[in-house]
Structures are given as structure tokens and as C-alpha cells.
Amino acid sequence: MLELRHVDTYYGNIQALYDISLEIKTGEIITLIGANGAGKSTTLMSISGIIVPRRGKILFKGQDILGMAPNTIVQLGISQVPEGRHIFPALSVAENLDMGAFLRRDKKGIEEDRAYIYELFPILKQRRNQPGGNLSGGEQQMLAISRALMARPQLLLLDEPSMGLAPLVTRQIFEIIKKINKEQHTTIFLVEQNANLALQVADRGYVLENGRITMQDKAELLLANTDIQRAYLGI
Amino acid sequence: MEYFLELVFSGLTRGSIYALIALGYTMVYGIIGLINFAHGEIYMIGAFTALIIATVLNMYGLPLPAVLILAAIAAIVWSAAYGFTVERVAYRPLRGAPRLSPLISAIGMSIFLQNYVMLAQTPNFLPFPTLIPEPAFLEPIASMVGTTDLTILLVTTVVMVLLTLLIKFTRTGKAMRATSQDRTMAFLVGVNVDTVISITFVIGSSLAAIGGVLIASHIGQINFYIGFIAGIKAFTAAVLGGIGSIPGAVLGSFVLGLTESFATGYVSSAYEDVFAFSLLVLILIFRPAGLLGKASIEKV
Ligand SMILES: Nc1ncnc2c1ncn2[C@@H]1O[C@H](COP(=O)(O)OP(=O)(O)OP(=O)(O)O)[C@@H](O)[C@H]1O
Ligand SMILES: [Mg+2]
Numbered sequence: 001m002l003e004l005r006h007v008d009t010y011y012g013n014i015q016a017l018y019d020i021s022l023e024i025k026t027g028e029i030i031t032l033i034g035a036n037g038a039g040k041s042t043t044l045m046s047i048s049g050i051i052v053p054r055r056g057k058i059l060f061k062g063q064d065i066l067g068m069a070p071n072t073i074v075q076l077g078i079s080q081v082p083e084g085r086h087i088f089p090a091l092s093v094a095e096n097l098d099m100g101a102f103l104r105r106d107k108k109g110i111e112e113d114r115a116y117i118y119e120l121f122p123i124l125k126q127r128r129n130q131p132g133g134n135l136s137g138g139e140q141q142m143l144a145i146s147r148a149l150m151a152r153p154q155l156l157l158l159d160e161p162s163m164g165l166a167p168l169v170t171r172q173i174f175e176i177i178k179k180i181n182k183e184q185h186t187t188i189f190l191v192e193q194n195a196n197l198a199l200q201v202a203d204r205g206y207v208l209e210n211g212r213i214t215m216q217d218k219a220e221l222l223l224a225n226t227d228i229q230r231a232y233l234g235i
Numbered sequence: 236m237e238y239f240l241e242l243v244f245s246g247l248t249r250g251s252i253y254a255l256i257a258l259g260y261t262m263v264y265g266i267i268g269l270i271n272f273a274h275g276e277i278y279m280i281g282a283f284t285a286l287i288i289a290t291v292l293n294m295y296g297l298p299l300p301a302v303l304i305l306a307a308i309a310a311i312v313w314s315a316a317y318g319f320t321v322e323r324v325a326y327r328p329l330r331g332a333p334r335l336s337p338l339i340s341a342i343g344m345s346i347f348l349q350n351y352v353m354l355a356q357t358p359n360f361l362p363f364p365t366l367i368p369e370p371a372f373l374e375p376i377a378s379m380v381g382t383t384d385l386t387i388l389l390v391t392t393v394v395m396v397l398l399t400l401l402i403k404f405t406r407t408g409k410a411m412r413a414t415s416q417d418r419t420m421a422f423l424v425g426v427n428v429d430t431v432i433s434i435t436f437v438i439g440s441s442l443a444a445i446g447g448v449l450i451a452s453h454i455g456q457i458n459f460y461i462g463f464i465a466g467i468k469a470f471t472a473a474v475l476g477g478i479g480s481i482p483g484a485v486l487g488s489f490v491l492g493l494t495e496s497f498a499t500g501y502v503s504s505a506y507e508d509v510f511a512f513s514l515l516v517l518i519l520i521f522r523p524a525g526l527l528g529k530a531s532i533e534k535v
Binding site: 048050071088151 | 406409410412413416417419420421422423424425426427
């Protein structure tokens with residue numbers, strides 16, 4: 001579904017990604033793990049077209065999307081839940097969801113998806129008229145994921161959904177991620193520092209160090225790998 | 236009492252005009268964090284467009300209300316085209332540049348437009364035809380409030396209501412609010428941010444043009460410099476209310492208009508600006524973000 005080939009991304013003259021190549025197949029949950037500053041968010045922003053890589057190709061269903069406008073990329077079927085959630089603070093919960101469906105015109109489908117989301121997260125339904133900025137961290141993460149789902153994406157990019165959440169809430173969010181992958185057949189690219197959890201839900205994983213991919217394997221093999229255990233799992 | 240009411244009405248009239256201009260400053264600031272110094276000139280161009288169109292239409296002997304409406308429409312279209320173009324040529328290429336660059340570009344644009352109109356038209360004051368009729372049935376209250384004042388108040392109210400509906404309920408309005416609250420996220424949900432920015436300039440410029448037509452008709456003369464004076468006052472009103480906040484700009488404008496009106500009426504017109512700017516300084520000391528502004532902004 002998505003393939004990055006030899007992608008180099010820069011911030012001004014500073015290179016953040018070096019020769020990134022990776023592949024995500026339809027229906028998979030793929031995770032990208034790495035330490036602070038490794039370039040995980042930069043990878044997602046490169047895919048979404050917020051930062052345009054200097055070299056390489058980004059193929060989505062065979063089409064090179066590198067250099068396309070962010071709204072075109074959303075229209076094609078890629079949505080991102082960015083790091084730090086980025087809830088529109090003064091828009092109500094319902095309006096935040098509306099914004100997720102910004103490029104859609106099928107009223108009926110939108111309402112179906114809204115109903116599905118309110119079923120998934122009843123708390124959002126209760127709070128639908130409150131400003132998004134008033135929600136707790138966990139609720140904001142639920143809203144951020146829901147907002148992305150309102151676009152009915154084929155590929156969902158998630159940037160550290162566990163950040164700042166209590167273990168219980170994190171578990172709940174990860175359960176939902178699996179559920180979305182199963183029920184909606186949404187392909188998922190999950191960026192995490194919490195490698196343990198991420199590798200438990202993922203099919204395959206990539207390890208990013210200082211802007212370079214240094215390892216890739218099936219998730220259970222990465223979990224069993226002693227280098228990974230030492231570096232990322234704290235074992 | 237009658238004098239007091241007269242001052243209230245005159246304050247509200249001034250406030251309305253300031254509000255029509257201040258909204259453009261505050262909306263643009265809210266979306267791209269730029270003080271658009273050329274905004275006053277957009278208002279001035281609106282007044283000039285109306286003058287030219289009204290003069291031509293008057294020669295054909297059209298009825299006054301028709302002339303007013305057609306002149307206003309022409310002013311709106313022309314000012315909107317200028318606002319749109321200014322953003323395209325002077326600000327968009329500088330997106331992502333340090334904050335000071337677009338600010339300097341804006342000042343340059345303001346000076347350029349003033350001089351352009353001065354050279355293309357005239358440096359002198361031009362008489363502006365009376366476009367708002369004074370019907371006889373309003374004679375009894377004419378000393379307190381004239382038809383022009385009433386028209387200005389009415390038009391402003393209608394415009395504010397329409398703007399509020401647009402921003403609150405339409406898809407475009409939601410996109411504008413989303414963009415001003417979190418631009419990166421607006422991109423990520425698929426908003427075409429460039430289009431939203433253009434729409435913001437077009438709306439702000441249209442409102443300024445309406446203000447330009449109304450005030451020119453009220454005062455009866457215009458020149459290339461009116462945009463600078465009105466611009467500074469409206470900008471003050473926007474800061475007073477909390478720059479970036481739409482209700483703030485309206486509130487700030489009325490507070491400023493009433494302050495000036497009372498200062499002129501009870502003290503002396505020489506002190507009008509002293510009171511206006513003292514008020515600004517006081518409010519900024521005690522509420523640095525303005526009356527309705529968010530305390531966190533640190534953009535200027
Ligand atoms: N806007 C920016 N301008 C300049 N450099 C940046 C910018 N954003 C990120 N960087 C740099 O790019 C590198 C990768 O950053 P990135 O945010 O992608 O890391 P990350 O893996 O997401 O880290 P974290 O786990 O802390 O979120 C870092 O060295 C960072 O300093
Ligand atoms: Mg990151």
C-alpha cells in the first residue's frame with residue numbers, strides 16, 4: 001500500500017532522514033520504533049506532505065505522492081494522528097470530528113462513521129458540545145484518533161499515541177487500534193517509543209536510529225531480539 | 236440627555252466603522268499572525284472605487300439607493316481583488332520567512348498603495364457625493380441621529396450577523412477557525428490552507444470596503460491618506476479587544492468609538508486621540524492580551 005524508497009528529508013540544511021526505505025502492505029499494522037530525535041515524526045510528516053523530502057520516492061498504491069499538497073494526500077486516503085494530538089482547542093468535540101471529515105461530501109457515510117465513533121468512545125458523545133481543549137489527555141487522544149477516522153482513511157499514521165497516558169488508558173487505545181485494523185480494514189503505521197506495546201500489536205517493525213533504519217523484522221522476532229530488548233524494552 | 240444620546244449614537248457610528256476595518260486586521264492576524272499594515276489602504280481603495288462608480292452613475296441619473304448599492308458592490312469587488320492580490324504578491328512568498336519580513340513587506344505595500352492612488356488620482360481631497368438619502372419622516376430625531384448614522388449602524392449589524400453565521404456554521408468558517416487554532420493540524424485534515432488564507436483576505440477587504448463607502452458618504456470627502464488614519468484607529472481597536480479575537484475586535488471598536496465621542500463631546504475634539512490612546516495604554520497595562528484576547532499569545 002505504501003512504500004518509501006531512499007527518502008532523505010532535511011530541515012533547512014540539517015538532514016533528519018537518511019535513505020529511508022520501508023514498505024507497508026494492505027491490512028498490516030507496522031510499527032516504527034526509535035529513541036527521541038530518531039526521526040519518527042519526521043518520517044510521518046514526510047508521508048503526509050507537511051515536510052517535502054529532498055530525495056526519494058513515496059509510493060501510495062503505486063502512485064508517487066512525494067511533493068503533493070497535504071490535502072491531496074488526505075484525499076487519497078492517508079490520515080495522520082500527530083504527536084501531541086493537536087486537538088483544535090476552541091472547536092467543540094463534534095466540530096473536531098467534522099474537521100476530520102472535511103474533504104468528504106457523503107453526508108450519510110459521515111453520520112454512520114460518527115455513530116461508530118460514539119459507540120467506540122461513548123465519552124466523546126457525552127462531551128460532544130464541549131471545547132476539545134477541555135478534554136483530558138486520554139480523551140484528547142481518543143478524539144484525535146476519531147477525527148482521523150472520520151476521513152475514512154485507508155492508511156492511518158499514528159505518532160506516539162501512548163505519550164503521556166496512564167498504562168490503563170494506553171492499553172485501551174491500543175485495543176482500539178487493533179479493533180480499527182480488524183473491523184475497518186484500516187492499514188496502520190504506528191510510531192512508538194513504547195516499543196514493547198507497539199511490537200505486541202504490530203505484524204512487523206522497523207527500528208530507526210539517528211535518521212537511519214537499522215533493523216526490520218517480524219514483530220515477535222524483534223521482541224525476542226536481545227539488542228532490541230536492551231535498547232528499547234528495558235530488559 | 237439629548238446631548239448624551241447624540242454622543243452615544245455618534246460613538247456607535249464611529250465604532251461601527253472601526254469594527255468593519257478592525258475585523259480585517261484581527262482575522263488576518265488570527266490566521267497568519269501578521270499585522271497587515273496595508274489593510275487601511277484597502278479601505279481607502281474601496282472609498283475611491285465607490286466615488287468613481289457613484290460619480291458615473293449619478294451622471295446617468297439613477298436613484299440614490301441604487302447608486303449606493305451599486306457603488307458599494309463595486310467597492311467590495313475591487314477592494315477584495317486588491318486584498319487578494321496583496322496577499323499573493325507581498326505575503327505568500329514570505330511564508331516561512333522570519334516574522335519581521337512579511338511585516339516590512341506589509342508596510343511597503345501600504346506606502347506603495349498610498350502613493351499609487353495619490354499619483355493615479357490626486358493628492359487633494361475629493362468631494363464624495365451624498366449617497367444616503369435623508370427622508371422627511373426622520374426629521375424629528377435628526378439632531379440626535381441622522382439617517383447616515385442609522386444606515387451605518389444597520390449595515391454594520393447585518394454584516395456582523397452574517398459574518399458570525401459564516402464563521403460559526405459554514406464549512407469555510409470551520410476551516411478558518413481550525414486554521415487559526417492549529418495550522419499544521421488544518422493541513423493534516425485536508426484543509427487547503429492557502430485557500431483559507433485567501434478567503435480571509437477577501438472577507439476582510441470586503442468588510443473594509445463597506446466601511447470605506449459608509450464613512451466617505453458620512454464625511455463627504457476622501458483622499459489617498461484616509462486609510463492610514465482609519466487603519467491606525469481600527470488597529471488600535473483590534474488590539475484593545477484582543478487581536479485575533481473577532482468579538483474582541485467588535486467590542487474594542489465600540490469602546491474606542493464611544494470613548495472618542497465622549498472625549499470630543501464633553502472635553503474637546505483636540506483631546507479625542509489622547510483619550511483613545513490613553514485607554515489603549517491602560518487596557519494593555521491591566522489586560523495585556525486585550526479585552527477578550529487569550530492571555531497566552533506572544534506573537535507581536
Ligand atoms: N522543525 C524542525 N526544525 C529543525 N529540526 C527539526 C525540526 N523538527 C525536528 N527536527 C530535528 O529532526 C530530528 C528528528 O526529529 P523527530 O521529531 O522526527 O524525532 P522523533 O523520533 O519523532 O522524536 P520524539 O520521540 O522525541 O518525538 C531531530 O534531530 C530534531 O531535532
Ligand atoms: Mg516525534
